[in-house]
Each structure stands twice: as structure tokens, then as C-alpha cells.
Amino acid sequence: MSTPEKCACGNDDEDGLIERLEEIISSYKETPGALIPVLQATQSLFGYIPQKAILKISEILNEPLSSIFGVITFYSFFSLKPRGKYLIRVCMGTACYVQGANEVLTALQQQLEIKVGETTPDKLFTLDIGRCFGACGLAPIIMVNDDVHQFVKSSAVAKIIKNYRLHEPKTVEVQS
Amino acid sequence: MMDLNKLMCPIKSSSELLALHQTIIDSKEFKSDKIYICAGGGCIASGSMKVKDAIAAQLEQAQLNDKISIVETGCLGPCALGPVMIIGKDETFYQNVKPKDAHEIVEQHIKGDTIVERLIHPVGEKKVAKRSDIPFFKNQKKDVLRNCGKINPTKIADYISFGGYQALSKVLTEMTSEKVVSEVTISGLRGRGGAGFPTGVKWGYASKSKDPIKYILCNADEGDPGAFMDRSILEGDPHSVLEGMIIGAYAIGSSQGYIYVRAEYPLAVERFQIAIDQAREFGLLGENILGSGFNFDLEIRKGSGAFVCGEETALMVSIEGKRGEPRPRPPFPAEKGLWNKPTVLNNVETFSNIPQLILEGGEHYAKTGTDKSKGTKIFALAGTVKVSGLVEVAVGTPLRELVFDIGGGISTGKKYKAAQIGGPSGGCIPEQHLDVPLDYESLNSLGAIMGSGGLIVMDESSCMVDVARFFMEFVQEESCGKCTPCREGTARMLDLLNKICDGNGEMSDLDELEKLSGTVKNASLCGLGQTAPNPFQSTFRYFKEEYIEHIRDKKCRTAVCKSLIKFEILDACNGCQSCKKVCPVEAILGDKKQQHIINTDLCIRCGLCLSTCKFDAIIKY
Numbered sequence: 001m002s003t004p005e006k007c008a009c010g011n012d013d014e015d016g017l018i019e020r021l022e023e024i025i026s027s028y029k030e031t032p033g034a035l036i037p038v039l040q041a042t043q044s045l046f047g048y049i050p051q052k053a054i055l056k057i058s059e060i061l062n063e064p065l066s067s068i069f070g071v072i073t074f075y076s077f078f079s080l081k082p083r084g085k086y087l088i089r090v091c092m093g094t095a096c097y098v099q100g101a102n103e104v105l106t107a108l109q110q111q112l113e114i115k116v117g118e119t120t121p122d123k124l125f126t127l128d129i130g131r132c133f134g135a136c137g138l139a140p141i142i143m144v145n146d147d148v149h150q151f152v153k154s155s156a157v158a159k160i161i162k163n164y165r166l167h168e169p170k171t172v173e174v175q176s
Numbered sequence: 177m178m179d180l181n182k183l184m185c186p187i188k189s190s191s192e193l194l195a196l197h198q199t200i201i202d203s204k205e206f207k208s209d210k211i212y213i214c215a216g217g218g219c220i221a222s223g224s225m226k227v228k229d230a231i232a233a234q235l236e237q238a239q240l241n242d243k244i245s246i247v248e249t250g251c252l253g254p255c256a257l258g259p260v261m262i263i264g265k266d267e268t269f270y271q272n273v274k275p276k277d278a279h280e281i282v283e284q285h286i287k288g289d290t291i292v293e294r295l296i297h298p299v300g301e302k303k304v305a306k307r308s309d310i311p312f313f314k315n316q317k318k319d320v321l322r323n324c325g326k327i328n329p330t331k332i333a334d335y336i337s338f339g340g341y342q343a344l345s346k347v348l349t350e351m352t353s354e355k356v357v358s359e360v361t362i363s364g365l366r367g368r369g370g371a372g373f374p375t376g377v378k379w380g381y382a383s384k385s386k387d388p389i390k391y392i393l394c395n396a397d398e399g400d401p402g403a404f405m406d407r408s409i410l411e412g413d414p415h416s417v418l419e420g421m422i423i424g425a426y427a428i429g430s431s432q433g434y435i436y437v438r439a440e441y442p443l444a445v446e447r448f449q450i451a452i453d454q455a456r457e458f459g460l461l462g463e464n465i466l467g468s469g470f471n472f473d474l475e476i477r478k479g480s481g482a483f484v485c486g487e488e489t490a491l492m493v494s495i496e497g498k499r500g501e502p503r504p505r506p507p508f509p510a511e512k513g514l515w516n517k518p519t520v521l522n523n524v525e526t527f528s529n530i531p532q533l534i535l536e537g538g539e540h541y542a543k544t545g546t547d548k549s550k551g552t553k554i555f556a557l558a559g560t561v562k563v564s565g566l567v568e569v570a571v572g573t574p575l576r577e578l579v580f581d582i583g584g585g586i587s588t589g590k591k592y593k594a595a596q597i598g599g600p601s602g603g604c605i606p607e608q609h610l611d612v613p614l615d616y617e618s619l620n621s622l623g624a625i626m627g628s629g630g631l632i633v634m635d636e637s638s639c640m641v642d643v644a645r646f647f648m649e650f651v652q653e654e655s656c657g658k659c660t661p662c663r664e665g666t667a668r669m670l671d672l673l674n675k676i677c678d679g680n681g682e683m684s685d686l687d688e689l690e691k692l693s694g695t696v697k698n699a700s701l702c703g704l705g706q707t708a709p710n711p712f713q714s715t716f717r718y719f720k721e722e723y724i725e726h727i728r729d730k731k732c733r734t735a736v737c738k739s740l741i742k743f744e745i746l747d748a749c750n751g752c753q754s755c756k757k758v759c760p761v762e763a764i765l766g767d768k769k770q771q772h773i774i775n776t777d778l779c780i781r782c783g784l785c786l787s788t789c790k791f792d793a794i795i796k797y
């Protein structure tokens with residue numbers, strides 16, 4: 001998954017993005033089976049799928065809202081809630097699992113004080129699990145947005161998180 | 177870099193393709209010495225691109241950059257040793273290379289012809305420099321992966337230089353579509369996506385349909401958690417898949433195709449898109465391919481994180497933009513598939529087999545493999561083996577050879593316990609069956625399946641009840657919910673397995689699990705449910721005593737099942753207090769420099785203390 005083009009922590013520019021989205025949807029009008037590619041584009045534009053986007057998609061592609069919702073909720077890639085700036089995904093694929101992914105996940109939950117699927121109050125981190133990133137030879141793996149961390153030990157988790165926090169400007173929460 | 181686009185573009189005939197091939201292999205660049213640096217997903221994650229930059233800088237400094245070229249290749253295989261590279265002139269294999277090693281490699285090896293000892297691969301007491309002498313490589317048969325590691329996957333010229341698109345050219349100029357189908361049938365090639373259906377037969381059905389619109393699809397959803405073969409092919413040799421698809425399209429008479437790639441594989445998507453763009457530009461895709469009058473085009477569709485979309489009917493409705501729920505068959509896709517048109521779906525590896533098969537002929541292909549299973553198979557070898565990574569062997573190679581010769585044996589110093597093969601639809605192979613030949617029939621007879629090629633090796637520290645629970649949780653989560661036996665049956669089986677792992681199991685639970693296995697298998701709509709009980713059944717078949725221990729003795733011999741384990745601090749504790757600090761529930765007591773103790777009532781068994789202790793003073797049992 002790609003990093004959202006826009007950080008989802010503020011609603012500041014969403015209106016501007018909606019215009020971009022309109023162009024994207026229109027470019028797909030002639031494509032058969034366009035709904036999923038359009039939702040993928042929406043997800044990567046906003047970092048999640050906002051309600052206004054769903055309305056736009058319904059209008060331009062002439063799809064009923066119910067079937068759009070049906071598709072969004074079927075696929076785990078789509079999220080109806082804004083996600084944190086960093087999406088941390090712990091691989092729970094077989095290779096990672098047998099090499100200690102569960103302990104890594106526990107450590108992350110404790111470190112971030114959130115459960116799987118939740119976002120930290122400062123909107124920096126969202127914790128999720130993945131099913132195999134195809135890097136099983138380097139298990140256990142976690143991915144933070146597009147960065148791969150390999151051979152991760154539960155004792156190293158605190159340091160990984162700290163590194164991302166360190167590179168943050170202090171003012172993330174107070175964007176207006 | 178030679179500007180190929182100016183040479184001849186688009187290519188308008190077979191003879192022009194041959195001429196282009198000749199021009200490329202006569203070029204200075206083709207003949208120059210090479211350094212192959214792995215740019216597979218694993219090695220990139222380990223930092224191989226920084227190594228490449230460092231080597232390039234050193235070559236430039238040594239003014240060797242026009243004599244020696246760097247090839248960024250697809251996966252070389254041994255991912256766990258990454259970043260890895262091969263020095264072309266003498267085939268030296270270097271592992272765990274860091275950017276700071278670049279100077280030594282160029283000065284000492286490239287200029288001075290002396291191998292950098294500390295970067296070569298240890299085999300027992302010895303160190304082996306040459307790629308072809310290293311057991312991991314020596315024992316493989318790289319047919320499908322023949323280009324992977326030799327070519328730059330983003331350069332079509334590299335692919336053409338090794339005979340790429342010659343098979344397509346042969347098909348378009350010398351073969352009827354019937355002949356292509358019959359060649360594939362003779363080869364005995366069976367689909368590599370899991371079920372092993374004969375590819376020639378599948379193509380034959382679709383080719384007979386008179387419908388003017390037909391589709392050819394490639395399944396790159398690779399959902400088995402623990403498998404990365406298809407990813408590596410797409411990243412390492414995308415044109416081979418593309419060429420296979422175009423040949424397939426010609427065989428069945430299709431002019432439009434799609435490849436469905438999993439969302440988690442952005443690099444594969446990127447490289448495949450480059451391949452499509454180049455092939456179009458070179459006249460190998462699109463209208464009037466190689467001047468033959470045959471038209472075919474192709475689009476990438478990305479998955480959105482649903483395992484069931486790997487199932488053929490679900491994949492097709494997903495391309496149509498709907499919820500990816502399977503539907504009953506018949507009608508089979510060869511009759512009514514994508515948008516109700518005749519459709520052929522094959523796996524990435526299946527297509528990648530095609531070009532070489534066509535060039536060398538079906539009979540030649542059928543010489544490799546066993547009686548009923550032909551060719552080679554790629555496995556994603558992972559888990560507790562010394563050298564994990566991507567391997568290709570002749571179908572029928574014994575499992576032992578894969579684990580112990582190629583994989584170098586168990587990495588943890590413990591004993592082999594089982595190999596899980598075939599993922600959530602597959603089963604476990606215990607030690608007494610290590611000599612099983614890896615082919616469809618032999619694996620089925622042991623309650624496992626060939627599957628798509630995920631092969632996870634487990635040592636004694638894996639709990640087999642927990643492994644069954646893990647896979648049941650996976651299929652439960654991924655069950656689309658359309659049919660009741662799969663939706664409810666897997667949920668019930670998961671409840672029971674959780675109960676056993678939590679120490680609340682009863683003997684009667686085992687009977688119920690067995691009964692449910694039968695129901696879920698027989699009554700589910702698609703392969704997801706039909707195979708979901710396999711991991712339970714096979715672990716129960718070979719490791720029954722572990723189930724019984726969990727239930728009767730409330731004991732997990734591997735100390736994996738949390739509710740059944742205890743942590744204890746031993747005399748070796750020097751009271752450094754690190755464990756006390758990390759314990760999230762303040763269950764560890766003790767003063768500085770005094771031996772600590774764990775209050776087991778408070779302990780939530782997270783294991784943080786154990787992984788923090790530097791003095792091996794904490795044990796779990």
C-alpha cells in the first residue's frame with residue numbers, strides 16, 4: 001500500500017482533493033469494472049474513503065450507494081475511518097507467525113497503547129495486521145507505510161516507534 | 177546504455193526480432209563484464225540499492241564503469257542472506273554486503289582478482305565462493321527462473337537477449353492455435369496455482385468456444401500467507417509471464433487479458449506495468465503483433481486485500497468491480513467467465529512456464545518431473561531453515577533435499593518437526609515422511625497438497641495445535657460469508673481450537689472437530705471452505721498426542737499456548753531490573769541486585785521480560 005498523498009490528520013485540504021478525485025473518476029468512466037480501481041485511487045488520495053468521496057463516485061459512475069458500501073466493506077484494503085500518518089502492519093503470515101510475530105504484535109500494542117485497527121490519539125500511528133508481505137525469508141516482518149523492517153524482535157519495537165516519533169515535527173496535532 | 181528504441185521500434189516481423197536479438201548480443205554492453213546485484217523485494221528491504229550505488233561510485237572512481245556494468249536483477253534466491261550479489265567473471269557469490277564493502281570489492285576483487293573472503297558463504301567449516309558450488313544453488317533446477325538473476329527485469333532488451341519473445345514469434349509464424357494447445361497438452365504442464373489442473377485441457381475447452389469475445393486472465397493474487405513465488409517471478413522476469421499470456425491468448429483466441437495482482441505487491445505491479453509498456457512500444461503487444469495480424473492487449477487490476485479473490489470465480493467478479501464472492505460451478509469459466517464470456521485463468525508460474533515449453537517442445541518439457549507431474553516447481557522456502565528463499569526443483573524432488581541440502585537444515589540448532597506445505601488449504605509433513613517426493617499425488621496421499629509452493633519449515637519450538645488454530649483463524653477471517661458451512665463451520669472449529677489452546681478443551685471437542693471437518697469439506701461452495709479443515713486434519717493425524725496433552729494435561733510442550741505456560745526467573749538473575757521495567761503489569765518484584773520473582777497471578781504472559789533479559793535468567797515452560 002502506498003503512503004497517502006495527504007496526511008489524514010486534518011480535514012484541511014480534503015475539498016481540494018475532491019476536485020482531483022472528480023477528475024480521476026471521470027477518467028475511468030469508460031473502463032469496465034471501474035469501481036474498485038476508483039476506490040483504490042480514493043484510498044490512496046485521502047488515506048481512507050470519506051463519505052463525500054462515496055457520494056461523488058456514486059454520482060459520476062452511476063452506482064447505487066449500497067453497492068459501493070458493499071464493496072468497501074468487503075475488501076480489507078479500504079477503510080472508512082481516517083488512519084494515522086504511519087500505518088504499522090505486522091505480518092501475521094505463516095513464516096512470520098512461527099518466528100514470533102505474535103510477540104511483536106503484543107509489544108506494539110503495549111507500546112502504542114492501542115489495539116489492532118485503532119489509531120493513537122495523536123493520529124500518528126494506526127496498528128493493523130497483514131497476511132504475508134512476500135518477504136518471508138526475512139521473518140518476522142513489520143511494515144510502516146512502505147518501509148520494511150525485517151527480523152524484528154519484540155524488544156526492538158520501542159526503538160522503531162521512537163525513531164518515527166523523533167522525525168516528527170512537534171506540531172502534528174495542532175494543524176488547523 | 178544502448179538506446180534500443182532508436183534501433184528498431186516497433187518490431188514488425190519475426191525476422192526483425194531476430195535481427196534485434198543479434199544487435200543486442202553483439203553490443204559492447206552485452207559482452208562487458210557484469211556485476212549482478214539482487215533487486216528482489218527481500219534484498220531491497222535489506223538495503224541492496226545502497227550497495228548498488230556504492231559499487232557504482234567505486235567503479236566510476238576506478239574508471240571501470242564503461243568496462244563493467246551493474247545488472248539489477250530479480251530475486252537471486254537466498255533472501256535471508258541479503259543483500260546478495262554475484263561477480264560475473266568468476267561467479268563469486270557475496271552475501272550480507274554493506275555499502276562500506278564496495279571499496280574492497282572493487283579494489284581487491286575486480287581490480288586485484290582476489291576474493292573478499294569475509295563476504296563469501298560458509299558451508300560447514302568451509303567457505304565457498306563460487307555460486308555453482310554452493311549447495312543452495314547447486315541442487316536446484318532453474319528452468320522457469322532461468323532469467324531471474326541474469327537480467328534486469330525493467331529492460332526488455334535483456335529479456336530479448338536471452339531468447340525472449342522467440343516463442344511468441346514461433347507461435348505466430350509457424351503454429352496454429354490447435355498446435356499450441358496440443359503442445360501444451362503433450363507437455364503435461366499442470367496449473368501451478370494449487371489445484372494442478374492440466375493447462376492444455378483448460379486451454380482446449382476455451383479454444384473450442386465460438387464466442388468472438390474471450391478473456392485470458394493471470395492470477396497473481398498469491399494469497400497463501402508464506403508464499404512469494406509469484407511475486408518473485410513478476411519482479412524478476414515479468415516479460416516471461418507476459419509472453420506466456422500472449423501465447424495463451426493466441427491459443428484460445430482472446431484479444432483482451434487482465435492480470436490480477438495482490439495489493440501488497442507494489443513493486444510487482446510497477447515492474448509488470450513497465451513490461452507492458454515496453455512490449456507495446458516494441459510491437460509485441462497491441463494490434464498486429466509482429467505483423468501477424470493477431471491483436472491482444474492487457475491491463476493490470478490490483479487486488480484489495482481479500483484472500484478469497486484468488487479463487488477463480490471470485491477473482492472474475494472482483495475484476496467486474498463487485499464484492500469478490502465465489503459462485504457455484506458449472507458453468508465453468510471456460511464457458512462463462514468474466515462478463516459471462518469464455519475465460520481462461522492461469523497462475524503466474526503456469527504462464528511463466530509457457531515460452532520455454534513452446535521453444536523446446538512439449539515432449540522435451542515432459543522429460544522433467546514424475547509420471548503424472550511434469551516440469552519444475554518453485555517453492556518459497558521459509559521458516560526455521562538456514563538459507564530461506566526462492567528455490568526451483570524438478571517436480572518429485574524429495575522434501576528432505578529441499579530442507580537439508582538446499583535449505584541447509586534447521587537454523588536454530590533444534591530438530592526438524594514438520595513442514596507446512598500448501599498454506600491454509602494444505603497440511604504438515606512430519607519427520608517420518610521427509611522423503612516424500614514433492615508431486616501432486618504423493619503429497620495428497622499424506623494429507624497435504626502441493627499448493628502454490630509456500631513451504632514453511634518448523635522446528636520443535638512450534639506447537640502444532642497452535643498452527644492448526646492459526647490457519648483456522650486465517651480462513652475464518654477470510655471466509656466471504658456467502659455459504660453457511662464455511663462461514664459457521666470454520667467459526668465453530670476456531671472456537672474449539674481456541675478452547676483447546678486456552679486450556680479449556682475436552683476430549684469430546686476432538687470428535688466434534690473431526691465431524692465438523694467432514695461437513696465443512698463436503699458442503700462448502702468453493703475451495704476455501706472445501707480445504708479449510710486440512711491444516712487441522714493433518715496436524716491431528718500426525719501430532720494427536722499434542723492435542724491430547726493440551727486437553728488432558730493442560731500442557732503445551734512447546735510453551736507457545738499462552739494460557740498453558742509459566743515464566744520463571746532463575747538463579748542467574750543479577751537483579752539488573754530491566755525485566756521489572758518492561759513488565760507492563762508490574763508482575764515482577766525484587767530489589768536492585770537481588771534475584772527477582774514473577775507473580776504468576778498478575779503475569780499476562782506477554783514474554784517481554786524474556787526477550788529483554790540479557791543474562792538468560794528467565795525461562796518459560
Ligand SMILES: Cc1cc2nc3c(=O)[nH]c(=O)nc-3n(C[C@H](O)[C@H](O)[C@H](O)COP(=O)(O)O)c2cc1C
Pocket residue numbers: 366367368369370371372373375395396397398399400483484485486487488489521522523524526628702703704
Ligand atoms: C480460496 C482460494 C484461493 C486461491 N488463491 C489463489 C492464488 O492466490 N493464486 C493462484 O494462482 N490460484 C489461487 N487459487 C486457485 C485458483 O482458483 C485457480 O485454480 C488457479 O488460479 C488456476 O490457475 P492454474 O490452473 O494455472 O493453477 C485459489 C483457490 C481458492 C479456492
Ligand code: FES
Pocket residue numbers: 091092093094095096097131132133134135136137139140141401402403
Ligand atoms: S509470512 Fe510474513 S512476509 Fe510472508
